[in-house]
Amino acid sequence: MPLNYTLTRGAFMTGKSAIVFRVISVPLFFLFLFLLQGCSTLKDVKRQSISPDSLRALADARLGFSNDLSPYLKAHMKNGSLYVLQDWKIDDSKKIITGSGKKYDAYRNLLSSGTVEMSEDSVAIFETNTLVNSGSVTALTVFTGITAAVTVFCIINPKACFGSCPTFYTRDSDTLRLQAEGFSSSISPSMEATDIDALYHSKVDCDEYSLEMRNEAMETHVVRSANLLCVEKSKKNSRVFCSPDGKFWQCDSIILPQRALGPEGDCLSLLQKADGIERFSVADSANLGEKEFIELDFKNVPGKNSGLILGCRQTLLSTYLLYQTFAYMGSNAAYWVAQIERNKINVKGNEMLNMLGGIEVQVQDLYGNWQSAGFIDEFGPLATDFHIVPIKGIPEKNTKVRLKMTKGYWRIDYAALSPVSEAKNLTRLQPEEVLKGGKTDENARKILCDSSRALVTLPGDTYELKYRIPSMFKDYELFLESRGYYLEWIRREWMKEENAARLAEILLNPEAALKRLAPEFKKVEPKMESSFWRSRYAKP
Amino acid sequence: MQNLKNFLSLLLFFLCGCASFHAPYNWLTMPEKVAEDPYGGWIEVTECIPPEAAKTEIKRGELIAIDKDTLYLSDDALRAIPLSNLRSARLVKYYSNEGAVGALAFLGSLSTVSNGFYLIFTFPVWLAGGNIAAISRSFDPVIDYPGEKLSEFIPYARFPQGMPAGIDRNLLKPKNHFRPVVAEKSTD
Numbered sequence: 001m002p003l004n005y006t007l008t009r010g011a012f013m014t015g016k017s018a019i020v021f022r023v024i025s026v027p028l029f030f031l032f033l034f035l036l037q038g039c040s041t042l043k044d045v046k047r048q049s050i051s052p053d054s055l056r057a058l059a060d061a062r063l064g065f066s067n068d069l070s071p072y073l074k075a076h077m078k079n080g081s082l083y084v085l086q087d088w089k090i091d092d093s094k095k096i097i098t099g100s101g102k103k104y105d106a107y108r109n110l111l112s113s114g115t116v117e118m119s120e121d122s123v124a125i126f127e128t129n130t131l132v133n134s135g136s137v138t139a140l141t142v143f144t145g146i147t148a149a150v151t152v153f154c155i156i157n158p159k160a161c162f163g164s165c166p167t168f169y170t171r172d173s174d175t176l177r178l179q180a181e182g183f184s185s186s187i188s189p190s191m192e193a194t195d196i197d198a199l200y201h202s203k204v205d206c207d208e209y210s211l212e213m214r215n216e217a218m219e220t221h222v223v224r225s226a227n228l229l230c231v232e233k234s235k236k237n238s239r240v241f242c243s244p245d246g247k248f249w250q251c252d253s254i255i256l257p258q259r260a261l262g263p264e265g266d267c268l269s270l271l272q273k274a275d276g277i278e279r280f281s282v283a284d285s286a287n288l289g290e291k292e293f294i295e296l297d298f299k300n301v302p303g304k305n306s307g308l309i310l311g312c313r314q315t316l317l318s319t320y321l322l323y324q325t326f327a328y329m330g331s332n333a334a335y336w337v338a339q340i341e342r343n344k345i346n347v348k349g350n351e352m353l354n355m356l357g358g359i360e361v362q363v364q365d366l367y368g369n370w371q372s373a374g375f376i377d378e379f380g381p382l383a384t385d386f387h388i389v390p391i392k393g394i395p396e397k398n399t400k401v402r403l404k405m406t407k408g409y410w411r412i413d414y415a416a417l418s419p420v421s422e423a424k425n426l427t428r429l430q431p432e433e434v435l436k437g438g439k440t441d442e443n444a445r446k447i448l449c450d451s452s453r454a455l456v457t458l459p460g461d462t463y464e465l466k467y468r469i470p471s472m473f474k475d476y477e478l479f480l481e482s483r484g485y486y487l488e489w490i491r492r493e494w495m496k497e498e499n500a501a502r503l504a505e506i507l508l509n510p511e512a513a514l515k516r517l518a519p520e521f522k523k524v525e526p527k528m529e530s531s532f533w534r535s536r537y538a539k540p
Numbered sequence: 541m542q543n544l545k546n547f548l549s550l551l552l553f554f555l556c557g558c559a560s561f562h563a564p565y566n567w568l569t570m571p572e573k574v575a576e577d578p579y580g581g582w583i584e585v586t587e588c589i590p591p592e593a594a595k596t597e598i599k600r601g602e603l604i605a606i607d608k609d610t611l612y613l614s615d616d617a618l619r620a621i622p623l624s625n626l627r628s629a630r631l632v633k634y635y636s637n638e639g640a641v642g643a644l645a646f647l648g649s650l651s652t653v654s655n656g657f658y659l660i661f662t663f664p665v666w667l668a669g670g671n672i673a674a675i676s677r678s679f680d681p682v683i684d685y686p687g688e689k690l691s692e693f694i695p696y697a698r699f700p701q702g703m704p705a706g707i708d709r710n711l712l713k714p715k716n717h718f719r720p721v722v723a724e725k726s727t728d
Binding site: 042043044045047048049072074076078079080082084102104106107108124125127128129131134135136137139140143144146147 | 571572574575576578579633634636637638640641644645648651652662665666669670672673674676677680681694695696698699700701704706707711712713715
């Protein structure tokens with residue numbers, strides 16, 4: 001598929017025509033709303049026939065005769081004539097009904113209009129007609145509501161649309177749990193990469209393991225492989241974590257922090273359990289690159305070789321900046337991505353990414369100085385991933401660790417320390433079976449098992465990947481090893497922000513860009529998380 | 541090309557799905573005027589012509605009354621149809637104006653251009669849902685026999701109390717705007 005087509009296929013139009021199109025389309029939608037208002041005249045009629053004996057009781061109850069929806073009472077006389085009454089009353093003593101309206105004979109000649117009077121005994125049957133809303137108009141109103149919600153959403157928050165790589169879920173009883181997101185930073189073919197994600201919450205209680213791989217964003221995903229890594233645990237209760245260099249580490253005795261202190265004060269309770277309740281801060285209102293620290297105190301850490309375990313994910317600041325960059329590229333996004341492909345722009349070495357950085361793990365040495373032990377810089381705002389940063393020569397009794405990171409850029413769910421030893425026994429499993437729509441898709445399985453080919457998925461695609469767990473080890477820690485890249489579809493809403501000067505600022509003077517974008521981001525930051533998750537794409 | 545054919549077939553299916561009847565132009569009353577209208581609803585009946593059960597005749601006009609054993613309708617003159625000969629009937633209570641729903645559905649489909657990428661979801665919803673809404677609207681004022689009981693028709697007759705005694709049936713005039721329709725004859 002041509003890259004240019006893929007990148008712009010969702011835009012339909014580009015440049016000035018896109019702006020003109022937008023200028024027309026939104027007023028058109030509100031014109032439609034106005035017309036739908038007029039559609040309220042499309043009513044259904046419910047007719048009720050009432051015997052003369054029942055009229056008095058109904059009149060007492062008023063039954064809505066006098067209301068706007070049923071303003072008329074028809075009196076069909078025994079001789080075939082008809083009274084159509086607007087206001088009417090019953091004279092009990094004389095058994096006479098009087099009111100204002102029209103009188104027709106049986107042949108429907110109009111005999112009189114104005115005040116009319118009739119004897120109750122001469123009426124054969126009364127009739128009322130009530131107007132009710134038509135179900136069709138209700139259906140149109142519902143459709144309009146959906147369209148309006150999407151329109152308003154796209155107008156006010158075009159950069160909060162769900163995005164970022166394939167998502168992997170496991171089924172836990174009746175619920176799906178998001179376990180991992182694959183190769184989040186691989187936004188073009190040249191950036192194809194292998195990503196290892198801990199399936200921290202997975203349980204292996206039989207010889208089969210299933211993952212659901214979804215494309216929930218307006219993106220084209222190119223998945224080269226999705227393998228399961230099974231790493232042997234040394235003890236049943238120990239855990240295995242992966243460090244940024246791709247090594248696996250056994251953690252036999254996990255030590256939780258005794259104290260956790262961020263700029264906001266104590267945050268210990270948020271970091272002691274991997275329960276999804278995360279510690280995060282908001283971005284700085286003047287500079288998106290502003291840093292913050294969290295200090296962690298550990299006591300009685302056995303052994304000098306330890307590792308800091310962190311469960312974390314990015315906030316949507318990263319997504320915002322990526323989409324903003326695409327917005328500045330606008331109709332020329334394909335050109336700029338092609339430049340990345342030709343290595344004329346080094347995204348990995350992008351100064352802005354460097355300024356935002358990962359989470360730097362620092363350890364206080366015996367002299368009170370903070371020494372850098374390593375970084376966690378995995379991209380992705382969706383699934384919490386678990387990493388370990390090995391630390392050598394750690395003070396044993398009172399260990400102080402500090403996390404340095406950009407304000408409002410990271411969400412941390414879990415922090416712990418553990419003595420580590422390298423895990424050696426690892427088995428890599430390819431999918432044994434692949435299902436799409438509940439049916440076996442052998443072709444997709446063959447593609448995922450052939451490194452020279454790649455499975456291309458579009459928004460709404462879902463594959464179930466089944467793996468056969470070997471019985472050679474007693475207990476496993478599972479990891480997902482995915483490889484591929486993805487292509488963002490440029491949203492039409494972004495086109496209006498095309499701005500080469502702003503793009504140049506991001507690429508050449510990111511420090512200034514982070515300061516200039518800060519107030520813009522602060523406007524959308526509070527609602528960005530909820531908007532983002534609501535905008536996941538699922539096939540209807 | 542095959543996709544285009546499928547789409548056109550689907551569109552044709554939707555367009556053919558609306559309730560059909562042959563009331564003269566402007567004969568049917570708007571819903572909000574039904575309460576003032578002194579006339580009955582529009583009816584189309586298929587009557588068996590004895591002694592051949594297969595031979596049928598279609599009659600159309602204003603529903604005048606339904607008695608114990610006879611249905612009366614008026615076109616250019618009053619017609620009495622024995623209920624025992626009645627094979628099917630369709631009553632139309634008012635003008636449904638399903639074309640307005642169709643037009644709104646069309647505009648609604650166009651309005652999805654304001655949805656950007658999500659148009660690929662909202663446009664088909666409008667296209668299919670809007671057509672279904674228009675079809676549904678066309679059936680709002682319709683009562684069909686034998687699907688519904690004939691007693692459901694009675695309130696919408698000019699004389700819901702039944703044909704009044706002593707009325708001169710030759711003087712019953714058809715409703716305004718009514719142009720007589722020649723009864724069609726057919727054999728199954």
